[in-house]
Amino acid sequence: MQMQFLGAAETTSGACYLVRSGDKNVLVDCGLFHGPEELKQRNYGDFPFEPRDIDAVLLTHAHIDHSGLLPKLVKHGFTGPIYTTAVTCDLCSIMLPDSGYIQEAEVERKNRKRIRRGQELLTPIYTVQDAVDSMKQFKRMVYDEEVEILPGMRVRFRDAGHILGAAIVEFWVTEDGETTKLVFSGDLGNLDQPIIQDPTAITEADILVIESTYGTRIHEDREDRMERLAEVVNSTMERGGNLLIPAFALGRTQDILYSLRVLQDQGRIPKLNIYIDSPLATKATEVFQQHARVFDYETRTMIKEGRSPFDSPHVHYTETVEESMRLNSVSGGLVIISASGMADAGRIKHHLKHNLWRRQATVLLVGYQAQGTLGRRLQDGAEEVRIHGDMVRVAATIETISGFSAHADQGALLNWLRRFRHIGRVFVTHGEKESCHGFAELIQRELQLPTVVPSLDENFVIQGKRIVRAWDDSYRDLTIPDSFAGVLQVAEGAELEFRGAYGQAQRRYKIDNHLYTLFNVGSARQFFAKLALARVVQVGRLEENVLRSDDPGTNWEEILRIQVTDVAPWEMVRSMVLEPAGLRQSAYYYLDSMPAAGATGYTTTKQGQTVENTYAILAEGFKPQLFVTAHDLKRLWNVLEAGEFLARRLVEMLLAPYLEETLGDALYVIEGKAPGAHVLFGSSSNSGRSYVVLSNGEVGVRGIFEQLVRLASKGR
Numbered sequence: 001m002q003m004q005f006l007g008a009a010e011t012t013s014g015a016c017y018l019v020r021s022g023d024k025n026v027l028v029d030c031g032l033f034h035g036p037e038e039l040k041q042r043n044y045g046d047f048p049f050e051p052r053d054i055d056a057v058l059l060t061h062a063h064i065d066h067s068g069l070l071p072k073l074v075k076h077g078f079t080g081p082i083y084t085t086a087v088t089c090d091l092c093s094i095m096l097p098d099s100g101y102i103q104e105a106e107v108e109r110k111n112r113k114r115i116r117r118g119q120e121l122l123t124p125i126y127t128v129q130d131a132v133d134s135m136k137q138f139k140r141m142v143y144d145e146e147v148e149i150l151p152g153m154r155v156r157f158r159d160a161g162h163i164l165g166a167a168i169v170e171f172w173v174t175e176d177g178e179t180t181k182l183v184f185s186g187d188l189g190n191l192d193q194p195i196i197q198d199p200t201a202i203t204e205a206d207i208l209v210i211e212s213t214y215g216t217r218i219h220e221d222r223e224d225r226m227e228r229l230a231e232v233v234n235s236t237m238e239r240g241g242n243l244l245i246p247a248f249a250l251g252r253t254q255d256i257l258y259s260l261r262v263l264q265d266q267g268r269i270p271k272l273n274i275y276i277d278s279p280l281a282t283k284a285t286e287v288f289q290q291h292a293r294v295f296d297y298e299t300r301t302m303i304k305e306g307r308s309p310f311d312s313p314h315v316h317y318t319e320t321v322e323e324s325m326r327l328n329s330v331s332g333g334l335v336i337i338s339a340s341g342m343a344d345a346g347r348i349k350h351h352l353k354h355n356l357w358r359r360q361a362t363v364l365l366v367g368y369q370a371q372g373t374l375g376r377r378l379q380d381g382a383e384e385v386r387i388h389g390d391m392v393r394v395a396a397t398i399e400t401i402s403g404f405s406a407h408a409d410q411g412a413l414l415n416w417l418r419r420f421r422h423i424g425r426v427f428v429t430h431g432e433k434e435s436c437h438g439f440a441e442l443i444q445r446e447l448q449l450p451t452v453v454p455s456l457d458e459n460f461v462i463q464g465k466r467i468v469r470a471w472d473d474s475y476r477d478l479t480i481p482d483s484f485a486g487v488l489q490v491a492e493g494a495e496l497e498f499r500g501a502y503g504q505a506q507r508r509y510k511i512d513n514h515l516y517t518l519f520n521v522g523s524a525r526q527f528f529a530k531l532a533l534a535r536v537v538q539v540g541r542l543e544e545n546v547l548r549s550d551d552p553g554t555n556w557e558e559i560l561r562i563q564v565t566d567v568a569p570w571e572m573v574r575s576m577v578l579e580p581a582g583l584r585q586s587a588y589y590y591l592d593s594m595p596a597a598g599a600t601g602y603t604t605t606k607q608g609q610t611v612e613n614t615y616a617i618l619a620e621g622f623k624p625q626l627f628v629t630a631h632d633l634k635r636l637w638n639v640l641e642a643g644e645f646l647a648r649r650l651v652e653m654l655l656a657p658y659l660e661e662t663l664g665d666a667l668y669v670i671e672g673k674a675p676g677a678h679v680l681f682g683s684s685s686n687s688g689r690s691y692v693v694l695s696n697g698e699v700g701v702r703g704i705f706e707q708l709v710r711l712a713s714k715g716r
């Protein structure tokens with residue numbers, strides 16, 4: 001199989017990935033390029049493949065940077081199906097003809113000049129009619145339903161939470177009896193975005209292609225944004241002016257409508273007359289209303305209670321140009337939302353012309369303003385601007401609220417990645433250069449995943465899973481009992497050889513275990529107390545003798561408590577071990593105040609029932625439990641091995657009682673148990689390999705640990 005990155009590689013537009021398997025060719029997205037001229041040129045030239053040879057297209061969402069070249073693809077000979085969600089299909093039926101209209105208008109304008117100069121005339125990339133024609137090839141998909149699109153190729157669309165109808169695409173390709181799973185994130189949404197659901201968590205991918213628009217940035221908090229919006233509305237209304245909001249027709253307009261409705265319902269702003277003055281935004285809002293069943297819970301509730309953000313006596317959709325022009329004679333008290341979002345085209349320009357010179361008016365910018373646009377000039381504080389050939393003095397207040405974004409920011413992207421149990425390889429796309437590379441570095445550092453930033457047109461050969469899963473190839477024979485829940489990891493030094501996550505962390509909420517789940521180490525907490533004690537010995541505050549006990553049942557926390565009376569043992573472990581060793585994910589928690597990423601323990605009663613381990617709170621008194629991740633345990637072995645954290649002599653003294661012969665290897669093995677927790681982690685004294693089995697159940701831990709040791713030595 002091959003995968004080629006024909007767009008959105010080290011840039012944000014023109015998303016287009018070509019997957020080739022045998023004689024089958026599938027495109028994921030076919031977007032229009034914008035931005036620098038050398039990129040825009042790609043819209044005009046031939047496709048870097050033969051459109052006739054494409055068997056199918058998988059379309060993630062309706063934004064033009066993902067869908068905008070589909071009419072061109074059809075015009076140039078593509079006859080196959082375009083699979084996408086029903087909402088995306090309906091949105092494309094407005095967006096693509098609109099884009100065709102823009103292409104036609106642009107070429108017409110250019111041709112007027114070319115005629116005068118006697119130059120050859122241009123033809124548009126595609127026309128309104130081309131766009132309408134291409135709609136016949138759209139095939140509607142339902143979220144979460146798996147469909148075989150071609151022999152050996154299955155797909156499933158999942159809600160990406162970006163704009164209405166946007167999807168993450170799961171794509172299974174079977175070649176020579178071996179199935180590789182590709183996941184395309186599409187554009188991933190922001191958490192708690194108005195109207196839209198949160199992005200669906202995906203847990204498995206041999207190959208993941210992820211966007212990185214905001215890979216290096218953090219969004220402003222939603223509540224701060226609402227507060228600022230209320231301030232801007234109120235101050236404008238007090239001054240008696242109009243509030244103009246240039247907004248993208250699809251997504252942003254509906255977000256703003258929603259936010260204004262919420263502020264009105266909360267009594268934070270007065271009931272206002274809001275005008276949507278953009279035919280495209282009006283149509284997009286209609287499509288939204290037809291698909292209300294995919295809205296998030298809050299918005300569905302608002303509609304049920306008769307508080308629809310799109311439909312109220314105060315929300316007006318202007319239809320005719322006359323209606324739009326009538327707004328120009330009103331000097332105050334209106335909110336006008338109009339396209340384009342950067343104020344460089346569309347009806348918003350008329351409204352700016354009639355309001356910018358008014359001291360009482362406000363222009364509120366809620367989206368990214370590109371260099372060279374009217375919106376950007378206003379944002380940069382221009383005192384005068386040219387609109388339709390006339391100079392207009394800027395007396396109105398210009399405000400910006402950032403963070404109204406349909407994209408996940410760095411934190412949200414990382415969180416989405418952390419939900420995976422298995423990722424073979426990551427390709428970072430759909431971001432500016434700094435963003436792609438910055439985010440790729442972050443993924444490598446935080447998640448230790450092999451990560452690539454593909455360049456434009458770069459092609460990758462994927463041989464089954466062999467390249468993709470290079471590091472866990474020898475672990476294929478691992479047999480994991482169905483009832484096992486937990487995380488496994490083998491590393492050689494700092495290099496990962498294998499890891500996997502199984503079962504559920506919280507059955508009640510159906511949350512799977514993933515690579516960064518926190519596990520209770522149970523009685524292995526004693527080992528950490530001993531480590532803290534060794535650190536105290538190292539600084540000369542205690543005699544070495546205190547570490548000499550071979551009894552595996554030694555209560556090191558108790559010894560620590562007796563020796564260092566002024567601080568609780570877990571406080572000592574925190575400050576003497578976790579912090580200086582850089583075990584940043586691990587911490588102590590009380591069982592009744594577990595972290596979100598923590599696994600609940602499941603234990604079996606004498607009657608054979610599996611129950612949550614909450615009764616362990618009583619058994620353990622009010623001691624906090626130590627929770628760790630597999631990643632931190634690897635780090636701990638590396639730190640001990642390096643000999644800086646603790647002198648080598650002390651390390652040997654510390655570990656000596658834990659030495660055991662397992663399958664011909666001399667291993668230090670630390671075991672911890674508690675009701676609903678069983679962990680084993682160890683390190684070979686010869687090979688430098690470390691093993692971790694963390695479980696929030698009580699089944700199979702020792703057996704799996706021994707298998708890992710056997711397979712690791714076999715793989716040598």
Ligand SMILES: [Zn+2]
Pocket residue numbers: 061063162187
């Ligand atoms: Zn998008």
Ligand SMILES: [Zn+2]
Pocket residue numbers: 012015063065066187430
């Ligand atoms: Zn995009």
